[in-house]
Amino acid sequence: MVIIITGASHVGKTILAQRMLEKYKYPYFSIDHLKMGLIRSGITDLTPEDDDELTDYLWPIVREIIKTAIENEQNLIVEGCYIPFDWRNNFEEQYLRWIRFICIAMSDEYIDSHLEEIKSHASDIETRLDDSYCTAEQMKQDNHQVIDGYRSNGEQITLITENYDDSIREVFD
Template sequence: MLYLISGASRAGKTIVAKKLSVQKGISYLSLDWLVMGFTNGIPEYGLHDMLFPDEIAKRFWSFFKSMVESMLWSDIDYIIEGEAILPELIIELLEKHPNKLKICFLGFTNVVVSQKVKEIKQFSCEKNDWLTEKTDDYIKDHVKNMISHSKKIKTSCKKNNLKYFDVSKNFNDVIDDAIAYFKG
């Protein structure tokens, strides 16, 4: 089984992946690592970390689809998390492999931008967190972009009958709900 966790930046994808990894005893892969590989390793491909998530997902799709199909063929259990998956694209693989993939999307459509910025700054204490060096204005713009992205994802999930978790309120409880979804 492949467990796929996608959605907006700062919606808790990595938290879900890490907790699920421990609980299920399987490894996880962050798509951010692959995107940075494209950004720094093969810039001529035109896929880089400064694009909006939907653009990254569209440019990344043929690579990601082939990678997932290879993993499914190998019949391994794995968790993959990252922004570079869109509901309208992944539905193709879900229809082709209905019992081998489980996916959910996370986002935040209804947050107070200043509060989300405060939370990001409070919980971005990891030394390698890419937002720790950014200005408040940069983070505000990022949050506004992710609200917009979350709304698109939520709409697409509804249209494609995919699971969407909104972490706008009760963040930790919603994260627990997403983990329970994968375990259930």
């Protein structure tokens, strides 16, 4: 089984991947680690701010990692925001039946009422060096883009509206 976890920044993708690793004992692969390895090594001239270009650049690599894990009958959690909205078009049915897709997003109301709490958890698993861009308006814009993009491709979204832990618990059930 390959579990893909995606969503906008600050929605809890990494903490969910960590919880799944602890529960299922599946290793997890962070797309951000791949991104930074390629950027820091000079293999690409892209920067961490080049989100759209990074998706186009990273997805072919991540897609083939997913296929390899499935072909090798290995479990894997793939976590990150660089998953194209139409990701399913890149896999034949023989692969899709081994993939579980999870997209997490937050409602505007949740962001408005929990912004400081959201920001306080930003470094629970990984240390964020600069979080100054994390504003309510930016988060809302990012979440709307994720929700609209994946829903328009027929994907289910785990929408956090009131209680983060309850919403994430539903992903496990």
